[in-house]
Amino acid sequence: MTTPYAPYPTGRPRRLRRDAFTRNLVREHRLHAHDFIYPVFVLDGEKRREDVASMPGVARLSLDLLLPVAERCLQLGIPYLALFPVVDDPHKDATGSEAANSEGLVPTVVQALKKRFPELGVMTDVALDPYTSHGQDGIPDESGYLLNEATIEQLQKQALCHAQAGADMVAPSDMMDGRIGAIRRTLDAAGCIDTRIMAYSAKYASSFYGPFRDAVGSSKSLGKSNKKTYQMDPANGNEALREVALDIAEGADMVMVKPGLPYLDVLWRVKQAYQMPTFAYQVSGEYAMLKAAAANGWIDHDAVMMESLIAFKRAGADGILTYSALEAAQWLQDHQFVG
Ligand code: PBG
Secondary structure, three states: OOOOOOOOOOOOHHHHHOOHHHHHHHOOOOOOHHHEEEEEEEEOOOOOEEEOOOOOOOEEEEHHHHHHHHHHHHHHOOOEEEEEEOOOHHHOEOOOHHHHOOOOHHHHHHHHHHHHOOOOEEEEEEOOOOOEOOOOOOOEOOOOOEOHHHHHHHHHHHHHHHHHHOOOEEEEOOOOOOHHHHHHHHHHHOOOOOOEEEEEEEEEOOHHHHHHHHHHOOHHHHOOOOOOOOOEOOOOOHHHHHHHHHHHHHOOOEEEEEOOHHHHHHHHHHHHHHOOOEEEEEOHHHHHHHHHHHHOOOOOHHHHHHHHHHHHHHOOOOEEEEOOHHHHHHHHHHOOOOO
16 A cells, blocks of 8 residues: 655655754654674683684674673663674584583573673574584584484574573574474473574575684585575575464564575565564675775765665664674764764
8 A cells, every 4th residue: 555645746755855854753764772683703712802804893702802892782782692602623523512512612601691791681593503513504414414303402402501501592593494393392391481582584595604604613614515405595585484484383582584685575574474573684794795895995884884774674674683783883872863
């Protein structure tokens, strides 16, 4: 249904754009620091900071250096951090067994963050790729095809150890069939009834994840192989609705579409179809593109960053996982009444 509107010259859409105060009044969507989830990369040890070359402004940090970042999120009003571990090679194997180590890096960091900043939400990634010697998100058979059920068993253990360490939300990003229901049952059976699940429901086999794989160190393990037997085909839209429907039926509290800008149509359709809390992940490659173009003086970084973030809101996102969360929240603080 389109809104009836007087034709020109009675109707003049430019009237509403004539001055900043009117634009401010009729603006349909707004960004707020509460819209952001900030993904961070964490390393073992102390005083370790390693810049990620393909993601200017992003670094892998040890816990002691992550704590001030968490504090900054709180100051800016960012409600959640999303933790991604960088695992040293000796801890990687074919089944990603380190993923379920309750004394491993992620549970340790979750515990420390929740102890120090109980009012900051901590979300963890449930997937095996940072822990596997082959860089895949699950356990392969002899031919390299990922075993769905064996992988889920491992993910259940991983999610439980994150929840028991105090994670407020677990986010399965692996795209195995049936994992949301399995994880929900495991969490509930252990009494973790309030641990939320944000499902990476429509996650595409995207080449925009390249810089992330550099950051967690899975690109060299992955080599020339890809994730097309479990992550979605970028050519498919209807299939995303089926994936999301399954995750909701299995108990997902929130759903996600990933990557972000290239998949705004999918985000829109998912929000329209199910009206669930729906999130977009502006992924590493999207972040890298903006930074690279800005570094060349080809675009105005902050303007393009804010424009891309508001696009997610317009397309129906309730929130956005973005490596620009700190910068964007700072921008919002500095430009509160911009028109
Ligand atoms: C791993 C995972 C990936 C991302 C989040 N979790 C990479 C992948 O699936 O290969 C990508 C995030 C990004 O590119 O910013 N399961």
